[in-house]
Amino acid sequence: MSLHHRPVTAADVATLIGFPQGVQELFFMFPKAQYPLTEEQMHTAIGQRFDSTVFELDGAVAGFANFYRAERQGICCIGNVIVAPGARGRGVARYIIETMTARAFEHWDAREVQLSCFNENTAGLLLYPQLGFVPFAIEERPAPGGGRSALINMRRHRHPPAA
Numbered sequence: 001m002s003l004h005h006r007p008v009t010a011a012d013v014a015t016l017i018g019f020p021q022g023v024q025e026l027f028f029m030f031p032k033a034q035y036p037l038t039e040e041q042m043h044t045a046i047g048q049r050f051d052s053t054v055f056e057l058d059g060a061v062a063g064f065a066n067f068y069r070a071e072r073q074g075i076c077c078i079g080n081v082i083v084a085p086g087a088r089g090r091g092v093a094r095y096i097i098e099t100m101t102a103r104a105f106e107h108w109d110a111r112e113v114q115l116s117c118f119n120e121n122t123a124g125l126l127l128y129p130q131l132g133f134v135p136f137a138i139e140e141r142p143a144p145g146g147g148r149s150a151l152i153n154m155r156r157h158r159h160p161p162a163a
Contacts, residue, residue, distance in 0.1 A: 062087035076104035119150040
């Protein structure tokens with residue numbers, strides 16, 4: 001198994017829009033988007049964000065993420081995280097988060113990396129703490145279909161605070 005990453009290209013967008021397998025998966029990846037995800041919505045997100053990155057598994061596009069906030073010596077926030085349906089359960093999400101966190105610390109010299117995860121996203125809630133992220137706030141958000149959802153904000157410090 002070979003994992004690599006590179007900057008997103010316009011040619012990748014047609015592949016990426018097929019990753020969300022329903023309204024809920026798109027909500028987890030991109031809460032402001034309307035299902036089905038379109039190339040236009042994806043191009044807009046890429047244009048408004050930083051370091052949009054494609055992740056490849058054995059040469060095939062298998063994941064995507066970017067930063068929706070990126071501050072030198074400040075806070076970087078990872079967003080738009082998605083793994084291709086056929087690549088799930090193979091370590092791609094872990095690689096995405098580890099790569100984006102390293103990018104925040106090394107390129108942006110961030111002191112903190114943040115990400116958010118909806119309460120229904122069990123896979124994310126189980127993965128992120130394994131990678132050093134700890135919850136710090138919960139926000140109520142409207143869920144698809146008019147329900148309620150909890151958005152759990154997590155962070156990882158570059159240098160964990162002394163105990």
